[in-house]
Amino acid sequence: MIEEGDVVETGYAASTGGRKPIIYSLRPDIMFVVSVAMDQFVTRIIISDMQGNYVTDIEKFELHLPKEPQWLCILTEKIEEVIHTSGLKRDRIRGIGIGMPGFVDARKGINYSFQEAGEDVTSYITEKTGIPVYIDNDSSVIALAELKFGIARQKKDAMVVNIGWGIGLGMIVNGELFRGHDGFAGEFSHIPLFMNGKLCSCGKSGCLETETSLLIIAEKARQGLKDGRASLLKQLALETFEEVHENILFAAVRGDQFAVELLSEAGYNIGRGVAILIHLFNPELVVLSGRGSLAGKIWQAPIQQAINEHCIPRLASNTVIEVSTMGYEAALIGAAALVIEHYGIDTNI
Numbered sequence: 001m002i003e004e005g006d007v008v009e010t011g012y013a014a015s016t017g018g019r020k021p022i023i024y025s026l027r028p029d030i031m032f033v034v035s036v037a038m039d040q041f042v043t044r045i046i047i048s049d050m051q052g053n054y055v056t057d058i059e060k061f062e063l064h065l066p067k068e069p070q071w072l073c074i075l076t077e078k079i080e081e082v083i084h085t086s087g088l089k090r091d092r093i094r095g096i097g098i099g100m101p102g103f104v105d106a107r108k109g110i111n112y113s114f115q116e117a118g119e120d121v122t123s124y125i126t127e128k129t130g131i132p133v134y135i136d137n138d139s140s141v142i143a144l145a146e147l148k149f150g151i152a153r154q155k156k157d158a159m160v161v162n163i164g165w166g167i168g169l170g171m172i173v174n175g176e177l178f179r180g181h182d183g184f185a186g187e188f189s190h191i192p193l194f195m196n197g198k199l200c201s202c203g204k205s206g207c208l209e210t211e212t213s214l215l216i217i218a219e220k221a222r223q224g225l226k227d228g229r230a231s232l233l234k235q236l237a238l239e240t241f242e243e244v245h246e247n248i249l250f251a252a253v254r255g256d257q258f259a260v261e262l263l264s265e266a267g268y269n270i271g272r273g274v275a276i277l278i279h280l281f282n283p284e285l286v287v288l289s290g291r292g293s294l295a296g297k298i299w300q301a302p303i304q305q306a307i308n309e310h311c312i313p314r315l316a317s318n319t320v321i322e323v324s325t326m327g328y329e330a331a332l333i334g335a336a337a338l339v340i341e342h343y344g345i346d347t348n349i
Contacts, residue, residue: 030050030092031049031050031092031093031094032047032048032049032050032055032086032088032092032093032094033047033048033049033050033093033094033095033096033097033336033339033340034046034047034079034082034083034093034095034096034097034131034339035047035048035097035332035333035335035336035339036075036079036096036097036098036099036100036335037099037138037141037331037332037334037335038063038065038075038098038099038100038101038138039100039101039138039164039165039291039331040064040065040066040101040165040166041062041063041064041065041165041241042060042061042062042063042241042242042245043060043061043062043063043075043078044058044059044060044331044332045058045059045060045078045079045082046058046059046082046332047082047083047086047088047093048336050094050340052149052333052336055086055088056082056085056086058332059078059081059082060242061078062240062241062242063075065100065101065102065114066114066201071114072114072121072124072125075125076124076125076128076129079096079125079129080128080129083129083131090129090130090131093131094132094339095131095132095133095134095339095342096125096129096131096132096133096134096339097133097134097135097141097334097335097336097337097338097339098121098125098133098134098135098136098335098338099135099136099137099138099140099141099142099331099334099335099338100114100121100135100136100137100138101113101137101138101165101166101168102114102137103137103184104135104136104137104140104183104184105182105183106134106135106136106137106140106179106183107183108120109121109122109123109133109134109135110122111135121133121135122134122135132339132342134338134339134341134342135338136338137168137170137183137184137186138162138164138168138331139160139162139168139169139170139186139188139290140170140177140179140186140334141170141331141334141335141337141338142160142162142168142170142289142290142330142331142334143158143160143162143169143170143171143172143177143287143289143334144170144177144334144337144338144341145289145326145330145331145333145334145337146158146160146170146172146287146289146324146326146330146334147160147172147175147177148334148337149326149333149337150287150289150324150325150326150330151285151287151322151324151325152172152285152287154175155172155175155284155285156172156174156175156284157172157173157174157281157282157283157284157285158171158172158283158284158285158286158287159171159172159274159277159281159283159285159286159287160172160286160287160289160324161188161270161274161286161287161288161289161290162289162290163214163270163288163289163290163291163292163293163299164213164214164290164291164292165213165214165215165241166189166201166209166213167188167189167208167209167212167213167270167273168186168188168189168290169186169187169188169189169277170186171185171186171281172283173281188208188273188277189202189207189208189209189213190202190204190207190208190209191207191208191273191276192204192205192206192207193206193207193208193211193269193272193273194206194207194208194210194211194269196210196211198210198211208269208270208273211265211266211269212266212269212270212273213266214244214245214248214291214292215244216266217248217262217263217266218238218244218248220262220265221233221238221248221258221259221262222238224258224262229258230257230258231251231256231257231258231259232251232254232256232259233247233248233251233256233258233259236250236251245291245292248262248263249263249292249294249295252295252298253294253295253296253298260298263295263298263299263302264298264301264302265302266302267298267299267300267301267302267303267306268302268303268305268306269306270299270302270303270306271302271303271304271305271306271307271310272306272310274286274303274306274307274321275306275307275309275310275311275316278307278311278315278316278319279311279312279315282315282319283319284318284319284320285319285320285322286319286320286321286322287322287323287324288300288303288321288322288323288324289324289326289327289330290324290327290328290330290331291327291328293323293324293327293328293330294327294328296323297323299323300321300323303321304321307319307321
């Protein structure tokens with residue numbers, strides 16, 4: 001592989017005695033990966049090399065999964081467009097990794113929440129592009145990024161909370177991603193935690209996301225402004241999904257009292273859910289990741305307060321709450337990692 005130029009020498013590793021071992025790695029530009037990060041409303045696509053360096057700009061567009069019956073066709077066309085614009089030859093693209101919301105069977109390549117006309121996601125996109133496709137739930141993909149490259153690296157037991165339009169969860173158990181029997185483990189958003197009578201997107205009422213999701217925070221922000229609350233948010237747009245995401249977090253990190261209150265209230269309720277996770281799994285680490293994690297340490301105090309109030313101290317004493325260093329990029333990084341994990345492995349294994 002060295003003679004053929006596929007592997008290159010990258011330096012020396014530390015030595016514990018004797019000669020330092022030489023480190024080799026795949027040449028960064030030998031293969032490329034298409035990463036697709038989807039949530040209910042916004043999709044991002046990027047192409048990166050084998051060392052995670054982006055080689056294209058991020059293609060970002062609104063794609064409302066629950067209301068767009070042709071979402072799979074639209075997504076495939078966008079992927080094709082990004083590949084074509086990149087100028088890369090298809091035989092140099094190792095695979096397409098997709099993280100998406102819903103009940104995803106990663107082994108079969110099917111998303112049961114948004115499946116079109118009996119066609120599975122991986123077969124459809126592979127047929128159209130000629131490139132292997134791998135999918136998983138968006139929160140599992142984010143957890144994979146944290147496990148391989150983030151602050152959960154080398155951790156045995158960690159819970160990765162994906163703060164977004166819902167409140168997702170990726171679980172790392174015994175140093176591996178835990179998906180459950182059918183691959184649907186981690187539906188944290190739908191823990192029935194409240195007697196508020198609010199209808200959840202899942203059809204039930206009182207779920208965790210009915211008091212904590214970014215959509216609920218945006219709804220409360222609009223109502224508060226309508227009621228006359230003083231806030232920097234009055235000067236910021238809250239119409240599109242991206243504006244909701246960016247501007248509420250923007251105001252909060254700049255100390256806007258109303259925005260901080262909104263996040264703190266949601267954070268406390270997320271903490272109530274995290275307290276349940278601690279009782280069940282006794283993790284060493286809880287990572288706050290996903291798009292909402294851009295608010296940073298604002299989340300930590302209210303979540304910790306809820307844990308202090310609702311957790312048995314012996315169980316919670318050695319669990320650390322940390323904010324992801326990857327933030328909104330975690331989903332894209334995880335989608336690339338999904339492909340790398342399958343490098344040289346058949347998709348049906």
